[in-house]
Amino acid sequence: MTSLKSKLQEDLTAAIRARDELRSSTLRLTLTAITKEEVGGETARELSDDEVQKVIAKEAKKRREAAEAFQQGGRTESAEREKAEGELLDAYLPKQLSDDELGAIVAQAVEEAKAAGAEGPRAMGAVMKIVNPKVAGRAEGGRVAAAVKQLLAG
CATH class of the missing domain: 1.10.1510.10 (Uncharacterised protein YqeY/AIM41, N-terminal domain)
Incomplete structure (x- = not known):
C-alpha cells in the first residue's frame, strides 16, 4: 500500500x-x-x-x-x-506553485523550445511537453496553459 x-x-x-x-x-x-x-x-x-x-x-x-x-x-x-x-x-497535496514560480518555469521552457526551433503560438505543444513534468501536481493544467499562451503571445 x-x-x-x-x-x-x-x-x-x-x-x-x-x-x-x-x-x-x-x-x-x-x-x-x-x-x-x-x-x-x-x-x-x-x-x-x-x-x-x-x-x-x-x-x-x-x-x-x-x-x-x-x-x-x-x-x-x-x-x-x-x-x-x-x-x-x-492538505494532502503538494503546495501549489505561485504565479511567479510558474512564470519562471514557463519562461525557461519557452527558451528551451526556441533553442529546439519551436517559436510563436505553434510552439505551445513543445513548451507544454517541457513544462508539464516539471510542474506535475503543483499547478492545474489550465493555469499552466494560460501562462504558456501569455508568454508565447506576448
Whole structure:
C-alpha cells in the first residue's frame, strides 16, 4: 500500500474515533475514488503515490467546483461544506506553485523550445511537453496553459 493511501486510511480511522463527521465522510469518499481507480481498467493494481495525488487533486477540484455552483445557487451552507472538504483534501497535496514560480518555469521552457526551433503560438505543444513534468501536481493544467499562451503571445 502506498504511503499516501495508508496516511489517508490512518487519518480516516482517527476521524471516526474523534467523531469528526466532515473529515471522515470526505476521507471515505476519497478512498472510495482511489479504490475505483485501482480496480478500474483491465486489471486491478495498486496506485503509486503520484497517481493517488492525482485522484485527490481531482476530488478537491470537484469540491471547489461544487462549492462555486452552490454559492451561485444561493445555497451557502452546502457551499461552505464543499469548500471545507476541498480545503481538507488540499492538505494532502503538494503546495501549489505561485504565479511567479510558474512564470519562471514557463519562461525557461519557452527558451528551451526556441533553442529546439519551436517559436510563436505553434510552439505551445513543445513548451507544454517541457513544462508539464516539471510542474506535475503543483499547478492545474489550465493555469499552466494560460501562462504558456501569455508568454508565447506576448
